[in-house]
Amino acid sequence: MKKKRSSTFYLLMAPVLLWLILLIVIPHLDMFFRSFRFESDNGAMVFSLNNYLSFFEDQIYWLTFVKTALYSIGVTFLAFVVTFPVAFYLTKVVAKKYSSFMVLLLLIPIWIGELVTIYGWMILLSDNGVINNFLVGVGLIDSPIVMLYTNFSMTIGLLYMSMLFMIIPMMSALESLDDSLIEAASDLGASKWTIFRQIIIPYTTPGIASGGIIVFMLVIGDYVAPNILGGKSSLWFTEQIYNKFLATFNWNEGAAFGFLLLMLSSGIIWLALRLTGQKLEKVGS
Amino acid sequence: MIRTLPCSPLYINGYRLYILLFYVFLIMPLVTICVLAFNDSNFIALPWNGFSTDWFFANTNERLGLFKDTDLMLSVWTSLKTGFCVALLSTIVGTIAALLFEEEQFRLKGLLYFLALAPLVIPGVVLGISILLSSTYAGMYMEDHFGLSFEFLGPSFWLVVIGQFSFGATYVMLLVGARLKKFDRVLEEAALSLRATKLEVIRLITIPFLKPAILGAFVVAFLISFSNFNTTIFLVGSDPTLPVDLYSRIKFSSTPVLNAVSFMIVGFISFAAMISFVMNRNKK
Numbered sequence: 305m306k307k308k309r310s311s312t313f314y315l316l317m318a319p320v321l322l323w324l325i326l327l328i329v330i331p332h333l334d335m336f337f338r339s340f341r342f343e344s345d346n347g348a349m350v351f352s353l354n355n356y357l358s359f360f361e362d363q364i365y366w367l368t369f370v371k372t373a374l375y376s377i378g379v380t381f382l383a384f385v386v387t388f389p390v391a392f393y394l395t396k397v398v399a400k401k402y403s404s405f406m407v408l409l410l411l412i413p414i415w416i417g418e419l420v421t422i423y424g425w426m427i428l429l430s431d432n433g434v435i436n437n438f439l440v441g442v443g444l445i446d447s448p449i450v451m452l453y454t455n456f457s458m459t460i461g462l463l464y465m466s467m468l469f470m471i472i473p474m475m476s477a478l479e480s481l482d483d484s485l486i487e488a489a490s491d492l493g494a495s496k497w498t499i500f501r502q503i504i505i506p507y508t509t510p511g512i513a514s515g516g517i518i519v520f521m522l523v524i525g526d527y528v529a530p531n532i533l534g535g536k537s538s539l540w541f542t543e544q545i546y547n548k549f550l551a552t553f554n555w556n557e558g559a560a561f562g563f564l565l566l567m568l569s570s571g572i573i574w575l576a577l578r579l580t581g582q583k584l585e586k587v588g589s
Numbered sequence: 590m591i592r593t594l595p596c597s598p599l600y601i602n603g604y605r606l607y608i609l610l611f612y613v614f615l616i617m618p619l620v621t622i623c624v625l626a627f628n629d630s631n632f633i634a635l636p637w638n639g640f641s642t643d644w645f646f647a648n649t650n651e652r653l654g655l656f657k658d659t660d661l662m663l664s665v666w667t668s669l670k671t672g673f674c675v676a677l678l679s680t681i682v683g684t685i686a687a688l689l690f691e692e693e694q695f696r697l698k699g700l701l702y703f704l705a706l707a708p709l710v711i712p713g714v715v716l717g718i719s720i721l722l723s724s725t726y727a728g729m730y731m732e733d734h735f736g737l738s739f740e741f742l743g744p745s746f747w748l749v750v751i752g753q754f755s756f757g758a759t760y761v762m763l764l765v766g767a768r769l770k771k772f773d774r775v776l777e778e779a780a781l782s783l784r785a786t787k788l789e790v791i792r793l794i795t796i797p798f799l800k801p802a803i804l805g806a807f808v809v810a811f812l813i814s815f816s817n818f819n820t821t822i823f824l825v826g827s828d829p830t831l832p833v834d835l836y837s838r839i840k841f842s843s844t845p846v847l848n849a850v851s852f853m854i855v856g857f858i859s860f861a862a863m864i865s866f867v868m869n870r871n872k873k
C-alpha cells in the first residue's frame with residue numbers, strides 16, 4: 305500500500321508525534337535510564353543496580369510495595385461488589401424517568417475532585433467528626449472510636465474516589481444486555497443466582513474488566529487518600545516515591561521506584577486483560 | 590429482578606434500601622463540608638456553634654475568610670489559568686489525534702494508538718516524575734551547552750500545563766473519537782468528489798459535526814486539570830494550583846476556610862451539573 309501522502313496527513317501527524325514522543329516516550333525512557341544511575345564514592349555518576357538493591361534490602365520499601373499491590377486489588381474487588389448492584393439498578397430496575405437524574409448524582413463527586421471529597425471524609429471520620437458524634441449521640445458507643453489515620457479510613461477514601469469510575473463502563477455493558485434473555489431464563493425456571501452467574505456476569509465481563517482496570521490504576525497510583533486519611537501506619541508506595549523526590553531529593557532512586565510502580569501496575573493490568581480476554585483499545589472506549 | 594418481572598416485596602425493598610444507603614454514602618462527605626462551611630468555629634470539624642459566614646468574608650486576626658485570603662484567591666486564579674491552557678492545548682491536540690487515528694492509515698498506527706492510550710494506565714505520580722526528570726535534564730543540557738535557560742523546563746506554571754496536557758489530550762481524543770465513529774463518511778466523500786481539499790473537508794464538514802463533542806471535551810479537560818493533584822505536585826513551581834494549596838493547608842494549617850473553598854467547589858459543580866441536566870432534558 306504505497307501512495308503519496310497528502311500534506312494534511314503530515315499536518316495531523318506532527319502535533320500528535322510531538323505529544324507522544326516528547327511527553328510519553330522520552331520521559332519514561334529517561335526515567336528508566338535514570339534508575340540505573342548512581343553516585344559513586346568519588347561523586348561520579350556510574351551505571352549500577354544500587355537503586356534497585358536498596359529497594360530489596362530495605363524491608364519497608366518492598367513491604368509497602370507488596371501491601372500497595374494487595375490493597376489495590378482488594379479495593380478494586382470491593383468497588384465491584386459495592387457498585388455492581390447500583391449499576392444494575394440504574395439500568396434494569398429503576399423507572400427510566402428517575403435513572404438519568406440518579407446517574408447525574410454519580411458524576412458530581414467525580415467532577416468535584418478527589419482532594420475535596422477526601423477532605424470531607426477526613427472531617428466525617430475524625431475523633432470529633434460527624435460519625436463519632438452521631439454514634440455517641442445515639443448511644444451506640446460511649447467514647448469516640450479512632451477511625452481516622454487507619455487502614456480503614458484509607459480504604460474508605462480509596463473506595464470512594466475510585467468506585468464511581470467503575471459504574472459507568474458496567475452500565476454501558478448492561479444497557480446492551482437484552483432484557484428478554486433474563487425474562488426467558490426466568491420463564492424457564494432459573495433462580496436469580498443462576499441468572500446472575502450464567503447470563504449477567506458473562507455478558508458484562510468487558511464492562512467489569514475496563515471498569516476494574518481504571519479503578520485499579522487510580523488506586524495504585526493515588527497519593528491523596530493514603531496520605532491524608534492513612535496516617536503513619538498505612539504507607540502507600542506512591543508516598544515512598546514522593547519522599548524520594550520532594551523530601552530526600554534522591555531522584556535516581558525515586559526513578560527506580562517509579563519504574564517499579566509502573567511495572568507493577570502495567571503487569572497486573574496486562575494479566576487482567578489476558579485473563580478476561582480484553583484489549584487495551586476497548587478499555588479506552 | 591428487572592422491570593418486567595415481578596418479584597417479592599422483601600427483595601425489592603431490600604434492594605431499594607441498599608441503593609439509598611449507597612447514595613447516602615456518596616453525598617455524606619459533600620453535605621458535611623457544605624454545612625460546616627457555615628459553622629461559627631475555629632476548628633474544621635464539629636461541634637456546631639451556630640451559623641456564620643466568617644469563613645467567607647471575615648478579615649480578623651483569628652479568622653481570614655476565603656474572599657479576603659489573597660494567597661488562596663491567587664491559587665484559585667492559577668488553577669483557572671492552568672485549566673484554561675490545558676483544556677485549550679488538549680482539545681486541539683486530542684482532536685487532531687482523534688482525526689488522525691480514525692481517518693488515516695499508516696505504519697505503526699497500532700503502536701502510536703497504544704502510546705496515546707498509555708496515560709490511562711500510567712499512574713499519575715509516575716507521569717509527574719518522568720516529566721520532571723526529563724524536563725529538568727533538558728533544562729540543564731540547554732544551559733550547559735548553549736547557555737540558554739528556559740524557565741518552563743523547571744518546576745513552574747508552564748511545566749504544570751505541559752504535564753497535565755500529556756494526559757488531558759488522551760481524554761479529549763477518546764471523547765472526540767467516540768463521536769467521530771458515528772460520522773457518516775458519505776458526507777466527506779461527497780465533499781471530496783466536489784473537489785474540496787482534505788483540509789477543507791475537515792474544516793467545513795468534520796469539525797462542525799464534532800463541535801458538541803469538542804466543546805464537551807474542552808470542559809472535561811478543564812475539570813481534570815482543575816482537580817488534578819497527583820501529577821501536578823511534582824511539577825508545581827512557586828505558584829501553587831488550588832489542589833496543591835489545599836493539600837498543604839490540610840496537612841499543616843487547617844482552618845474552616847477549607848470548608849468554605851470546598852463549599853464553593855461543590856456548589857459550583859452541582860449547579861453546573863443541574864444546568865446541563867435541565868438543558869439536556871429540554872432538548873429531548
